[in-house]
Amino acid sequence: MSRNESHALLVSPTQDEGARQRFALGLKRTLGRRLRPLRRVRFEQKRAACESPEAVEAVMREDPVDRFWQALNRDTQERMWAAVAAPLEREEQRLAQQFRDLSAEHVHGGTLRLDPGVATPSYLKGIAIHLQPGGYTLDRSQDDVIAGALYEAGGAIYSAGAGIGVGQSKAEIVSTWLAQRFPGFAPRRILDIGTSAGASATPYAQHFKGAEVHAIDVCPGLLRYAHARAEALGVAVHFRQMAADRLDFPDDFFDFVVSHNLMHEMPPATTAGMFRECARVLAPGGITVHQDVPLRYAGLSAFEKWDYGWDRDHNNEPFWLEFAAADVKAMLQEAGFMPAEVFETILEQADGSMRWFVVGARKGLR
Amino acid sequence: MSPPLSSPPGSGYFKTRELDWMLHVVQAVAEETAVTRERLMTLEALLVEKGLLAKGEIDGYRVDGAEAQARIAWHEAFTARLYAVLEETAKRK
Numbered sequence: 001m002s003r004n005e006s007h008a009l010l011v012s013p014t015q016d017e018g019a020r021q022r023f024a025l026g027l028k029r030t031l032g033r034r035l036r037p038l039r040r041v042r043f044e045q046k047r048a049a050c051e052s053p054e055a056v057e058a059v060m061r062e063d064p065v066d067r068f069w070q071a072l073n074r075d076t077q078e079r080m081w082a083a084v085a086a087p088l089e090r091e092e093q094r095l096a097q098q099f100r101d102l103s104a105e106h107v108h109g110g111t112l113r114l115d116p117g118v119a120t121p122s123y124l125k126g127i128a129i130h131l132q133p134g135g136y137t138l139d140r141s142q143d144d145v146i147a148g149a150l151y152e153a154g155g156a157i158y159s160a161g162a163g164i165g166v167g168q169s170k171a172e173i174v175s176t177w178l179a180q181r182f183p184g185f186a187p188r189r190i191l192d193i194g195t196s197a198g199a200s201a202t203p204y205a206q207h208f209k210g211a212e213v214h215a216i217d218v219c220p221g222l223l224r225y226a227h228a229r230a231e232a233l234g235v236a237v238h239f240r241q242m243a244a245d246r247l248d249f250p251d252d253f254f255d256f257v258v259s260h261n262l263m264h265e266m267p268p269a270t271t272a273g274m275f276r277e278c279a280r281v282l283a284p285g286g287i288t289v290h291q292d293v294p295l296r297y298a299g300l301s302a303f304e305k306w307d308y309g310w311d312r313d314h315n316n317e318p319f320w321l322e323f324a325a326a327d328v329k330a331m332l333q334e335a336g337f338m339p340a341e342v343f344e345t346i347l348e349q350a351d352g353s354m355r356w357f358v359v360g361a362r363k364g365l366r
Numbered sequence: 367m368s369p370p371l372s373s374p375p376g377s378g379y380f381k382t383r384e385l386d387w388m389l390h391v392v393q394a395v396a397e398e399t400a401v402t403r404e405r406l407m408t409l410e411a412l413l414v415e416k417g418l419l420a421k422g423e424i425d426g427y428r429v430d431g432a433e434a435q436a437r438i439a440w441h442e443a444f445t446a447r448l449y450a451v452l453e454e455t456a457k458r459k
Contacts, residue, residue, distance in 0.1 A: 015404070015405065015408055016401050016404075016405065019400065019401040019404035019405065020397060020401055022400075022404070023396075023397050023400040023401065023404075024397075026400075067379050067380060068379075068389075070379050071379035071380065071386065071389050072389070072393070074379070075389060075390055075393050076393070079393065079397065
């Protein structure tokens with residue numbers, strides 16, 4: 001259940017391609033660990049009393065050290081993606097063939113259902129989230145899997161750059177916590193919303209043996225890859241193109257509905273819609289869990305809000321700050337869960353390398 | 367593969383766009399240097415692995431005498447090429 005399982009769709013970089021990726025990684029670490037803290041040093045040197053991130057911006061706008069850091073950080077993120085994309089471009093035809101072969105065979109019982117009737121949400125149109133080349137919606141042909149391949153390969157490098165342990169998938173962290181918090185919980189039907197490359201759907205299928213696992217996303221390029229990846233791993237998952245806030249499943253259908261790192265990539269109104277759908281499709285006694293980055297606005301200084309805000313404007317994270325400021329627990333209650341049913345916690349990677357924010361609810365036996 | 371759709375490569379960080387470009391150039395050169403350096407590491411590791419070179423032999427290699435003079439001359443010619451633009455500009459009427 002480690003987060004970087006080996007499978008047939010992974011592309012092995014050549015020596016030079018690998019060197020470019022390692023260069024980007026080393027550079028990201030330098031920028032994050034040594035140089036980003038200089039933002040605070042420069043801000044404190046100015047001895048300005050700032051009550052808001054906007055006030056910090058006004059003070060820091062012309063700071064040459066900070067401008068330079070920003071330019072380097074942006075360029076490095078672009079460079080990282082170029083280094084991730086190069087081996088995938090080189091093997092694009094093989095990946096397309098793998099998809100055709102694996103989806104034709106689907107010997108492991110998984111399925112893929114794309115639905116052209118599902119509109120691309122406006123907030124994903126024309127934007128490359130975290131600067132991923134082509135964005136999540138990249139979909140140039142009927143066997144284009146590059147969006148998913150980029151997502152998985154980029155995620156692995158991003159985590160390594162941020163020093164996040166790779167020994168545990170996020171699904172494993174949540175599964176372990178579920179077993180402690182709700183002993184005996186054994187869902188028969190599971191839904192993974194915003195599955196991307198399917199890297200959480202497969203570990204749930206492996207962990208909850210015998211459970212029927214469904215996974216949805218709005219992006220065809222992600223879903224094709226996720227399906228082929230699951231088949232390559234020998235895990236049965238049913239992938240469908242569907243919007244998080246318009247689930248085409250009956251009431252009380254699932255025992256477990258989950259999302260990983262999704263809330264910060266959607267407008268709060270879509271998250272609210274997703275929560276309403278969770279309340280509807282969950283069977284009484286069912287559990288919904290939503291894991292995301294531990295970025296919470298409450299308790300942050302004006303400087304920290306400004307610093308974290310960089311990703312919104314320069315790394316294409318349009319909903320980063322709205323998510324950080326949202327009272328997600330209250331949103332679950334507004335979606336129909338009772339106050340006593342809702343929970344919120346922080347979960348840590350077993351190696352202590354990263355903390356994750358988790359919010360969710362157990363639907364009561366009403 | 368299409369480039370990032372949202373915005374052109376980082377721009378507007380410096381007072382002039384030429385400085386933005388210069389940063390991309392410097393970063394690209396740094397990347398090529400790092401990649402070349404890694405290739406040398408691989409080459410050295412392979413030579414050691416195949417018994418053609420002892421570990422540390424390159425670091426222990428001493429350059430002196432005529433070989434040192436030849437290398438200094440190479441550096442001189444290299445830096446002259448690097449800053450050739452100054453000479454060329456100065457010579458222009």
